[in-house]
Amino acid sequence: xxxxxxxxxxxxxxxxxxxxxxxxxxxxxxxxxxxxxxxxxxxxxxxxxxxxxxxxxxxxxxxxxxxxxxxxxxxxxxxxxxxxxxxxxxxxxxxxxxxxxxxxxxxxxxxxxxxxxxxxxxxxxxxxxxxxxxxxxxxxxxxxxxxxxxxxxxxxxxxxxxxxxxxxxxxxxxxxxxxxxxxxxxxxxxxxxxxxxxxxxxxxxxxxxx
Amino acid sequence: xxxxxxxxxxxxxxxxxxxxxxxxxxxxxxxxxxxxxxxxxxxxxxxxxxxxxxxxxxxxxxxxxxxxxxxxxxxxxxxxxxxxxxxxxxxxxxxxxxxxxxxxxxxxxxxxxxxxxxxxxxxxxxxxxxxxxxxxxxxxxxxxxxxxxxxxxxxxxxxxxxxxxxxxxxxxxxxxxxxxxxxxxxxxxxxxxxxxxxxxxxxxxxxxxxxxxxxxxxxxxxxxxxxxxxxxxxxxxxxxxxxxxxxxxxxxxxxxxxxxxxxxxxxxx
Numbered sequence: 001x002x003x004x005x006x007x008x009x010x011x012x013x014x015x016x017x018x019x020x021x022x023x024x025x026x027x028x029x030x031x032x033x034x035x036x037x038x039x040x041x042x043x044x045x046x047x048x049x050x051x052x053x054x055x056x057x058x059x060x061x062x063x064x065x066x067x068x069x070x071x072x073x074x075x076x077x078x079x080x081x082x083x084x085x086x087x088x089x090x091x092x093x094x095x096x097x098x099x100x101x102x103x104x105x106x107x108x109x110x111x112x113x114x115x116x117x118x119x120x121x122x123x124x125x126x127x128x129x130x131x132x133x134x135x136x137x138x139x140x141x142x143x144x145x146x147x148x149x150x151x152x153x154x155x156x157x158x159x160x161x162x163x164x165x166x167x168x169x170x171x172x173x174x175x176x177x178x179x180x181x182x183x184x185x186x187x188x189x190x191x192x193x194x195x196x197x198x199x200x201x202x203x204x205x206x207x208x209x210x
Numbered sequence: 211x212x213x214x215x216x217x218x219x220x221x222x223x224x225x226x227x228x229x230x231x232x233x234x235x236x237x238x239x240x241x242x243x244x245x246x247x248x249x250x251x252x253x254x255x256x257x258x259x260x261x262x263x264x265x266x267x268x269x270x271x272x273x274x275x276x277x278x279x280x281x282x283x284x285x286x287x288x289x290x291x292x293x294x295x296x297x298x299x300x301x302x303x304x305x306x307x308x309x310x311x312x313x314x315x316x317x318x319x320x321x322x323x324x325x326x327x328x329x330x331x332x333x334x335x336x337x338x339x340x341x342x343x344x345x346x347x348x349x350x351x352x353x354x355x356x357x358x359x360x361x362x363x364x365x366x367x368x369x370x371x372x373x374x375x376x377x378x379x380x381x382x383x384x385x386x387x388x389x390x391x392x393x394x395x396x397x398x399x400x401x402x403x404x405x406x407x408x409x410x411x412x413x414x415x416x417x418x419x420x421x422x423x424x425x426x427x428x429x430x431x432x433x434x435x436x437x438x439x440x441x442x443x444x445x446x447x448x449x450x451x452x453x454x455x456x457x458x459x460x461x462x463x464x465x466x467x468x469x470x471x472x473x474x475x476x477x478x479x
Contacts, residue, residue, distance in 0.1 A: 116224060124231075127235065138250065139250070159231050163227050170221045170224055
C-alpha cells in the first residue's frame with residue numbers, strides 16, 4: 001500500500017501555499033482554500049479516528065460529502081456566469097440539502113451507514129458545474145481552469161472508485177481493497193498536481209488572479 | 211437465507227449506482243461535446259463576422275481615400291492648369307484687338323508662351339505625383355531613391371535611404387505591392403513633415419528570413435501610440451489598409467517628443 005502520510009504532507013504543503021495568498025486574493029480563491037484545508041482536516045481526522053478513539057469513521061464520509069458539496073457549490077457560484085446556470089446551482093443546493101436533512105431527521109441511524117445515494121447526489125451536481133465552467137470558457141482563458149480540471153478529474157474517477165469500493169466491501173473481495181486504496185492515492189496526487197499548477201498560474205500570471 | 215438475500219440486494223444496489231454513475235457521466239460528456247460543438251461553430255461565425263467588418267472598413271477607407279484624391283486632383287487641375295489656360299485664352303483674345311503695337315504684341319505672346327509653359331509643367335507634375343514614372347519603369351528601389359531625392363532637394367528635411375535587401379527580392383515583388391509600399395512611404399513622409407515637423411528621416415530596406423523588412427524612422431514630435439484619433443485618421447488607416455492588402459505585419463513605436471518609428475515586414479514571392 002502506498003503511504004498515505006506523504007499524501008497528507010503534500011496536501012498540507014499545498015494548503016499552506018494556498019493559505020499564504022489567502023488575504024490578497026478574491027472570493028473564489030478564499031473558498032477554494034477553505035475547501036482544500038477542510039478536505040485535508042476531514043481526511044486526516046477520518047483516517048485516524050479509529051487509532052485515536054476506536055471509532056469507525058463511517059459518519060465522516062457524510063461530513064465529507066456534505067462539506068464538499070456546500071463548499072464547491074459556493075466555489076462554482078462565483079465562477080459560473082449565466083443566469084440559468086446559477087439558477088440551477090441555487091435550486092439544486094436548496095433542494096438537495098433539504099432532502100438530505102429531512103432524510104437524516106426522519107431516520108438518524110442513516111447517518112451511521114454508508115450512503116451511496118448521498119455520495120452520488122452530492123458529487124454529480126459538482127461534476128456538472130465543473131463541466132459548465134469548462135463549457136463557458138471554451139477557447140478563452142478561464143479563471144481556476146486547472147483547479148477545475150483537477151476537481152473534475154478527481155470527482156469523476158473517485159465517484160466510480162467509491163462505488164467500486166462499496167461493491168468490493170459487499171462481496172468481501174479483500175484482494176481488491178488495496179488496489180482501490182492505492183488507486184485513490186495516485187488519483188489524489190494527480191489532483192494535487194493540478195492544484196499546484198493552478199497556484200503557479202495564479203502567482204506568475206497575475207492577470208489570471210481571482 | 212434472508213441474510214444472503216439482503217447481501218445480494220446490497221450488491222445489486224451498488225451495481226445499480228455504478229451503472230447510474232456511468233450513465234449520468236456519459237450523459238454529461240455527451241451534452242458537453244454537443245454544446246461545445248455548437249459554441250465553437252458560433253465562435254467561428256463571430257470571428258468571420260469580425261473579418262467581414264474589417265474588410266468593409268478597408269473598403270470604406272479605400273472609397274474615402276479615392277474621394278480625397280479626386281478632390282485633390284480637381285483642385286490641382288483647377289488651380290494650376292485651368293486658371294493659367296484661362297489667362298492664355300484671354301490673352302489670345304487680346305491678340306485680335308486691332309492696331310496693336312509691336313511692343314504690346316510681344317508682351318502678349320510672351321505672356322502666352324510663359325503661361326502655357328507653366329501649365330505644361332504643372333500638368334507634368336500632377337501626372338508625376340499621381341504615378342511616378344520611375345517607379346513603373348525602374349522599380350521600387352529607383353522610385354524610393356527619387357522620392358528621397360525630391361525630399362532632400364526641398365531642403366526642409368534630410369532623408370537617408372539605406373537598401374541592403376537583395377535585388378532579386380525587390381524585383382520579385384508585384385507591381386501592385388511595390389506601389390503599395392511606395393504609397394505607404396509617401397504617406398509616412400507626408401505625416402512626418404506635416405504633423406511631426408521632422409528634420410531627419412531614415413528609411414531602410416533589408417532581408418529578413420525570406421521576407422523584407424522596411425524600417426522608417428523620424429526625429430519628429432511623435433504622438434501617444436494609444437491615441438486612437440491618430441490611428442484612425444485617414445492617413446494612418448490608409449497605411450493600415452495597404453499593409454493588410456500586401457499581407458504584411460506592421461508595428462508603430464512612438465511617444466510624444468520621441469520621434470516616430472514604423473516597421474513593416476512583408477513576404478516576397
